[in-house]
Amino acid sequence: MLIGQQSWIFETKPVIRSTATIGGPFEAKGRLTDEFDLLHDNLWMGQDSYEKAQTVLIEQACETAIQKGGLKKEQIQFMLSGDLVNQLTPSTFAGRSLKIPYLGLFGACSTSMEGLAMAAYLVHTKGANHVVAVASSHNAATEKQFRYPTEYGGQKPPTSQWTVTAAGAAVVSNEGNGPRVTSATIGRIIDMGLSDPFNMGAAMAPAAVDTLEAHFRDTKTSPEDYDLIVSGDLGEIGLAIAKELCEQKGIKLKENQFKDCGLMIYREGQPVLAGASGPGCSAVVTYGHLLNRMKQGELNRILVIATGALLSPLSFQQKESIPCIAHAVSIEAAEVRV
Amino acid sequence: MLIGQQSWIFETKPVIRSTATIGGPFEAKGRLTDEFDLLHDNLWMGQDSYEKAQTVLIEQACETAIQKGGLKKEQIQFMLSGDLVNQLTPSTFAGRSLKIPYLGLFGACSTSMEGLAMAAYLVHTKGANHVVAVASSHNAATEKQFRYPTEYGGQKPPTSQWTVTAAGAAVVSNEGNGPRVTSATIGRIIDMGLSDPFNMGAAMAPAAVDTLEAHFRDTKTSPEDYDLIVSGDLGEIGLAIAKELCEQKGIKLKENQFKDCGLMIYREGQPVLAGASGPGCSAVVTYGHLLNRMKQGELNRILVIATGALLSPLSFQQKESIPCIAHAVSIEAAEVRV
Structure with missing residues (x-):
């Protein structure tokens, strides 16, 4: 286990x-x-x-x-x-x-x-x-x-x-039909010293990649095992940094394989700046959009890495940097059998 | 399980x-x-x-x-x-x-x-x-x-x-010596309509007793299976109410069998009003005092019911009552064998 x-x-x-x-x-x-x-x-x-x-x-x-x-x-x-x-x-x-x-x-x-x-x-x-x-x-x-x-x-x-x-x-x-949860990785708290609460994507990106690395190492999988790796929610800035960190660490991602829930939920033109966030974002994008795509046969295996910026108004006032965490869960479509 | x-x-x-x-x-x-x-x-x-x-x-x-x-x-x-x-x-x-x-x-x-x-x-x-x-x-x-x-x-x-x-x-x-955790009961949120944040013991007592009842029902045990049942932290007011609720519900407790961590940690005369509280209270009373008594052979089986008042300053300002919860864990001394 x-x-x-x-x-x-x-x-x-x-x-x-x-x-x-x-x-x-x-x-x-x-x-x-x-x-x-x-x-x-x-x-x-x-x-x-x-x-x-x-x-x-x-x-x-x-x-x-x-x-x-x-x-x-x-x-x-x-x-x-x-x-x-x-x-x-x-x-x-x-x-x-x-x-x-x-x-x-x-x-x-x-x-x-x-x-x-x-x-x-x-x-x-x-x-x-x-x-x-x-x-x-x-x-x-x-x-x-x-x-x-x-x-x-x-x-x-x-x-x-x-x-x-x-x-x-x-x-x-323990019974019923639907996509199946196959594994999970619990993240460590990572803080690279960033302290701008208006740029949490950048602060969270290293935590996402730390958990991604741990997931591949622990479960002996690689990006090839997933049709889609999706973070929630790094936004534009954080996703770009996470992709760069993956490259530095030798995690080889295919074109368009790594996406972000925070960039999926809104339309072009909605004034959301670097993207969406909030626990509700990755929850509804995963439980709605992504699982629907799995049910329709478009995706077989996905890895969702939800990222959290564990700051508080008080820790910001006390001039602390932003500790971040990410937990990953892998899901496979109902019909996939190994 | x-x-x-x-x-x-x-x-x-x-x-x-x-x-x-x-x-x-x-x-x-x-x-x-x-x-x-x-x-x-x-x-x-x-x-x-x-x-x-x-x-x-x-x-x-x-x-x-x-x-x-x-x-x-x-x-x-x-x-x-x-x-x-x-x-x-x-x-x-x-x-x-x-x-x-x-x-x-x-x-x-x-x-x-x-x-x-x-x-x-x-x-x-x-x-x-x-x-x-x-x-x-x-x-x-x-x-x-x-x-x-x-x-x-x-x-x-x-x-x-x-x-x-x-x-x-x-x-x-999964290895080593020490007291053993034998079961746990996860509580429901109970709110009897009390709204005074300066009397949280009274608000929490029904949650403690709800979990106590659930624990005995689920695990097919009774107060007789425990040397000590200890809440954390109802204080004087809450403990008295909880004992009364137990009596009403037919949970038969022995004299001095039901105590409260919030009434154990301080000395007579320390100005703590109805008693102590805080997640740290039940943690240190259990992990220090109670486990030491188990190691010394004074207690063989205990049930710790930690109670929480899930209010916030904001829910109080919005004139809400206080939702409460209690989780119970049973612990037995290292040498007890069933």
């Missing part, structure tokens, strides 16, 4: 039995409109705060995924959830209404794959029959907490990224 | 191979002085912020535990850590310096047993040979973030609790 230093092989290949993706109004104007289960037409989702709106996203993502999987809430053993809001408020309040035994996770934007890795682990090792893993973010809740009130209209440099308003949930099961 | 709805049985009984407990100056005046590996004589621990001081506590707890276990950092597969500071800043920065593949957890004060449960799970299922689980809190970092600057001298009601300055770490292994 443990393979190498920091990876797990899931020989039973737990099934991603169903997923759900819920988005906001800005995502509704994006490139992946057809791959959401539900798109809200305003940021409030009928609530009186953005954090409560994010709770609704999580509840809807979990309930929809569970329903699509033909299950009832009571059949799900554990809910694994995390988000960017202090004390994981939206996750906690969704856990309260869903009443599923709950494990809170925090890895900033890497939480999506921290959750999927743990969910597959629990199912593979018979610690659960069904687990729901969910990751979410809300643009306005995030802006308010980490940066300025949006009403202030603060200008951002072109290296900064746009936090996605979305929640993506996956029900991982 | 999964037993019942929300519990795990660890048939291989992963070993708590070594632990370490690091405390602050107020803990140095407490009742458990002899059961700390290191006590700092001021709150700053040589750093220029309380959050950085908390990072030092975590680093020292992990390094000491790993060293006491006769291991090197490189032999530890995963570090599981969580704390109360926004974005888990102290955990993250400790993970950066320790360089051990890292999983961030958040369950407020329940994080101590969320971490121990997951560590035992990973070792039992051969996903790791050695895992370090650590939980921590720092009184001044917590006061600053959740309440008032301590310099303000704000008065508190007698129902409030005192956040412990401490970090407790446990190395859980």
Whole structure:
């Protein structure tokens, strides 16, 4: 099960039995409109705060995924959830209404794959029959907490990224049909000394490549084993740096093999600067777009590396650099048999 | 492995191979002085912020535990850590310096047993040979973030609790000597509508009892199977409520069988109002005092139920009640054989 230093092989290949993706109004104007289960037409989702709106996203993502999987809430053993809001408020309040035994996770934007890795682990090792893993973010809740009130209209440099308003949930099961989770690599925290919170892609790129290297070393695989390697979310700047680091380290990638969730979700022309980010971004791009492409036979094996910038407003004020982490999960299409 | 709805049985009984407990100056005046590996004589621990001081506590707890276990950092597969500071800043920065593949957890004060449960799970299922689980809190970092600057001298009601300055770490292994982790129960989020952040014991008591009930139901055990059931941290108010709820639910406890970590760590006369709290409290009381009593043969089987109040300053401002959770882990002395 443990393979190498920091990876797990899931020989039973737990099934991603169903997923759900819920988005906001800005995502509704994006490139992946057809791959959401539900798109809200305003940021409030009928609530009186953005954090409560994010709770609704999580509840809807979990309930929809569970329903699509033909299950009832009571059949799900554990809910694994995390988000960017202090004390994981939206996750906690969704856990309260869903009443599923709950494990809170925090890895900033890497939480999506921290959750999927743990969910597959629990199912593979018979610690659960069904687990729901969910990751979410809300643009306005995030802006308010980490940066300025949006009403202030603060200008951002072109290296900064746009936090996605979305929640993506996956029900991982020991039975059913769907893409299978085959392995996972848990990352170390890497900090190369970058400290600009408006350029997190650059800060996160070395963590992504550290985990990528560890994944190939531990699982004795190479880029050739994957149709697509996708980070979430490095944006334009971070992806370019990650590709350069791969080249330096002798990781040979094919043309167009390494992409980024943060560059897939929005259309050309949407004002997202260096790209999208937020735990909800890699969750909905993976659980919507990428798994749909797998189901359609366009992709057989993918590796999703979710990256997290583990800074806080306080660590920035205390003039600290940005510690980063990345967790990788490999997924293969239902019909692939080794 | 999964037993019942929300519990795990660890048939291989992963070993708590070594632990370490690091405390602050107020803990140095407490009742458990002899059961700390290191006590700092001021709150700053040589750093220029309380959050950085908390990072030092975590680093020292992990390094000491790993060293006491006769291991090197490189032999530890995963570090599981969580704390109360926004974005888990102290955990993250400790993970950066320790360089051990890292999983961030958040369950407020329940994080101590969320971490121990997951560590035992990973070792039992051969996903790791050695895992370090650590939980921590720092009184001044917590006061600053959740309440008032301590310099303000704000008065508190007698129902409030005192956040412990401490970090407790446990190395859980597939080999070695020490107390064994035998099962764990992951809690649901329970919210009975209480909203007073200065009375979190009362808010958390129903979550503790919900998990206790689930544990007995799932594992087919009863209070008679344990020499001691210990919550962390309900304080005086919460413990009294929890005992009453147990009685109502027909959970028959012996005299003095149900105690609370928050009532063990300080001496009579220390101004801690209803008792101690913080993820560091249940961690150091369990990993120091309780495991020492097990090693001395005074206790054979204990159940630790760590409780967390999952509120945030923001959820309080938005007039929300306090969602609570509790995770339980059962530990037996090294020599107990069933």
